[in-house]
Amino acid sequence: DTSLPLHGQSVLVTAGGTRERLDPVRYLTNDSSGKMGYAIATAARDLGAQVTLISAPTALSVPAGVTYVGVDSAAAMRAALLQRYATAKIVVMAAAVADFRPAAVAENKIKKTATDYTLTLTKNADILAELGQLKQQQFLIGFAAETQNLLTYAQKKLAAKQADMIVANDVSQAQAGFNHDTNEVTILQPDQAPQQLALASKAVIAQQILQIALKQL
Numbered sequence: 001d002t003s004l005p006l007h008g009q010s011v012l013v014t015a016g017g018t019r020e021r022l023d024p025v026r027y028l029t030n031d032s033s034g035k036m037g038y039a040i041a042t043a044a045r046d047l048g049a050q051v052t053l054i055s056a057p058t059a060l061s062v063p064a065g066v067t068y069v070g071v072d073s074a075a076a077m078r079a080a081l082l083q084r085y086a087t088a089k090i091v092v093m094a095a096a097v098a099d100f101r102p103a104a105v106a107e108n109k110i111k112k113t114a115t116d117y118t119l120t121l122t123k124n125a126d127i128l129a130e131l132g133q134l135k136q137q138q139f140l141i142g143f144a145a146e147t148q149n150l151l152t153y154a155q156k157k158l159a160a161k162q163a164d165m166i167v168a169n170d171v172s173q174a175q176a177g178f179n180h181d182t183n184e185v186t187i188l189q190p191d192q193a194p195q196q197l198a199l200a201s202k203a204v205i206a207q208q209i210l211q212i213a214l215k216q217l
């Protein structure tokens with residue numbers, strides 16, 4: 001439908017919690033269900049976009065009409081994004097990307113020790129910051145999941161990552177954040193007052209985020 005606002009535009013969306021492998025049967029991950037990212041992919045599709053959903057493993061089914069790229073680790077998510085970034089119009093980083101990964105991945109199952117076992121973690125690349133540096137025509141949307149100082153930390157991410165928008169998500173609130181069907185967020189954009197979106201389904205929040213982004217395109 002050529003009358004839709006994102007007709008023919010490429011939109012990249014990330015979702016889910018990355019898995020950082022320790023050994024053949026174990027990994028580190030987080031509570032992201034993928035619901036927020038999948039809702040954004042669906043909303044972008046409904047606006048006419050050609051949507052690619054780069055997703056860590058989730059229990060969700062892929063929205064119809066969306067191209068699915070399954071990834072596991074932050075490194076795999078980064079590679080999938082970089083491969084598709086050049087032609088994207090909007091990029092939405094809703095995934096909960098691990099900041100650290102085990103320094104070594106054991107080839108065999110790690111054996112039980114008699115006493116404590118110490119795990120060393122290595123820093124992962126900050127994908128959003130990297131995309132910010134590579135930015136050309138893309139409208140880059142990041143999230144900030146915080147349990148304290150929401151707006152201060154989110155504002156820092158907006159500047160540090162050269163994002164066009166940060167969706168600040170207080171994940172300590174009831175009915176918001178990880179795994180809930182609803183969310184409550186504040187939209188930050190450079191040189192604009194924060195815009196608070198009332199508690200609503202992730203489907204509605206996703207539509208509102210894209211509507212705000214559309215006004216800037």
Ligand code: PMT
Binds near residue numbers: 031035099177
């Ligand atoms: O999946 P759901 O259960 O629906 O939950 C939704 C959500 C809470 C996961 C989502 O709303 C959300 O807040 N996603 C971002 C989670 C996160 O990793 O936040 P962060 O503040 O740690 O990261 C900031 C931004 O940088 C995010 O856009 C993240 O995708 C990105 N990032 C983070 C780390 C990293 N190494 N590279 C990144 O690009």
